[in-house]
Amino acid sequence: MHIPDNYLSPQTCAVLTAVMVPAWAVSIHKIRKELPKEKVAMMGAAAALSFIGMMFNVPLPGGTTGHAVGGTLAAILLGPYAACISISTALLLQALLFGDGGILAFGANCFNMALVLPFIGCALYRLLTRRAVTEKRRIIAAGVASYVGINAAALCAAIEFGIQPMLFRNAAGIPLYCPYGLSVSIPAMMGGHLTIFGIAEVVFTVLILAFCDRVGAADFTVDSGRSVRTASAGSPLRGVRKDSASGGRKLGVLIAVLIIFTPVGLLAEGTAWGEWSTEEVASAAGFTPAGMAKGFDWSALFPDYSVGSLPPWFGYVLSAVIGAAVLVILFKLFSQKTAR
């Protein structure tokens, strides 16, 4: 779902970025005001989880791939505002360091995955768990919310892709940017996300949420500080409430285990829909859209999560390690700042 550069017109990118700026501002304000310091540091863990989750590519017959985002998960754990900032940061890191998702399209990617996804997912989750519910219902609600959330995000991405050929053509009527209209992009994107990728997101969310509940890391299950109810209804289910430090440590172990398994994501052959290279577009659409041929090109430090001449799996693990570490560091620094 990471839209690369030059698939969207600069105008589209500008509009979506303009939407994101106030969203970020409000989120940061809310976090500063409402989220306790330790929770701010936990945003790093959420961002790292999301970062790693996005590395587990799932294949779909027909040569396209997709992945979980973990946006709803972050929203359930820390509230939608913190989720927005966490995922935006993970996306920024992916764009800058690993060339996954464009620089110009950063605003658009954030709109889909860091705004639409967590807010819709969180709203639905809260709706479904309005009354005090059992552990099982909570998990089911989280699954449903994450499924709806990721599909809403995919729909947004599909629409952004699809309106390009309608709005931006050259004199001869040939699309300047993404060559596929709504009639192609929506079925293509939604086909994947309604089925396999949606399930991937549900599995990712449910498994990690259950894990957090079990180790007591779900101590930080607050809906942006508003309801302590969910927090107290969460972990003591098994009668043991571990201190959040040990919960945090176990979460770290979980992240480490996930990192080790990231190369599984390499098994998925092919490229995700809408993330092809210029050559791939040319061969598929029959022509090279002008905006893509000579567009903005960012050379990332580790393009496509590879490091130099190393075997891909090693580069992949290394990328996950660096990404997770940088995110945790960033949010620890941020929590330090907000504490002052």
Add this chain to the structure above:
Amino acid sequence: MSMIELNRVSFRYRDEQEDSLCEISASMDTGSCWCVSGPNGCGKTTLFRILAGLEFPTAGTYRCGGEEITAKKMKRNEFSWNFHRRVGYLFQDSDTQLFCSSVEEEIAFGIEQLGFSDAEIRDKTDEYLELFNLTRIRKKAPFHISGGEKKRTALAAILVTEPEVLILDEPYNNLDEDMQAWLLEFLEKLKSPERLILFADHHRNSASALADHFLYLNKHHRIEKDDAEARQRVL
């Protein structure tokens, strides 16, 4: 025979015109506690440095435990070691007295020089850290701790070897009132028939509470009055 015997001791620093100490005579016994007072620059610190074997009289004799202390004898490592294990000296400025890289090593240094075994050194160090309430900062470097903590460290470092003669140069310097009260109580406990304590002090209250002999040096570097008169002067 007294523990410390000063017989008409005079001292003059090199390149100075005037004596820093003039014909000081005194005899101090174990079991007593002496307070040395006088105006600034009267030679208290010089007297203490002589008593601690760091300077030597230019005229007169200084005997400690019956043995005359001279520069020549002090050059001999064995003699110096034997002397210093019996005489503990607390510097006026703790900064210059502490030279190890942590508080615990500071305390361990003295007993290590006495040739204790490693296990004994550990036990004794732990004991004194506890006694002086330094356990919390035992790993810290002496130059990273507060003035009061430095003073306590220096005291612990000296007392750990259990010297017979204890020379304290303005021990109340840099201490707040609570610490002064603590120190007073502590020195009171240190008094014993086997030990001689000397301290320089301006604080009249503490001096009166602790000392049983007094020595007053005037600005001409002489002993101005004998014991009884000095006592009146100080109290």
Add this chain to the structure above:
Amino acid sequence: MDPKFIRALGNLLQSDSVAAGSGTFYIFPVQRLALAVLCILLCAISKNAVFPVTVIAVELVRTALLPGDRISEVLLRPMIASLFTMLIMIPAAVTGYPSAFGTVTLKVFESVLVLVLLNESVSWKDLTGSFSALHLPDVFVYTLDGAVRYLVILGRFCTKLSEAVRIRTFRKTNWRKSGAGGIMGTVVLKSNEMTSSQYEAMVCRGFRGTYRVSPLRRRRFKDLTGRGKIANILYAGLFPVLLGFFFAV
């Protein structure tokens, strides 16, 4: 020398307050030091960026595990160092060796990060103390300790003096011009005085001419708990792993 610089040095040495020395997983400082040196050495001779990047990844994880208030300090130094390197390496990038620009910056970042984290995990006391385990003469340790001590105390003294000069200066002047000579002279005198009184302090506590590193600082393998022994053996295993990895890439 600028007083600010001296103060910064003092801060660098301050890290002994977070001394990690007594936990169950005590790793001999010699091991840590040797591994850090090996890392930097291999990084310096590595032909591509793979090795430094891998080391950076591991070190970043260690950084991420530090408490928040330490992280900024730990990261600041390698950042500054690599920024300087970038400036110096600009001509190389312009004259057609852009890859050298990247690798050298990366290597500098890696080396400084490794050293800063070493300083973070081992206090300088343990580090100098560990030299005695290498059978270096104890006087060597004594000299190192003394150097650190003087650096801090004289640095503080120097800062105080320059502050005194500044207070008494009415116009805005460069303190270097106004009284640097006097300050440095006083510092030399002070250091002279300090050395002689330090010797006296040592003699007063029964010093007999030969310095021995305190037994409190010395740790032998047999003193460790079972867990500590295993941890040290495992740590030693990192050396062949690191070397093997280096030759594999």
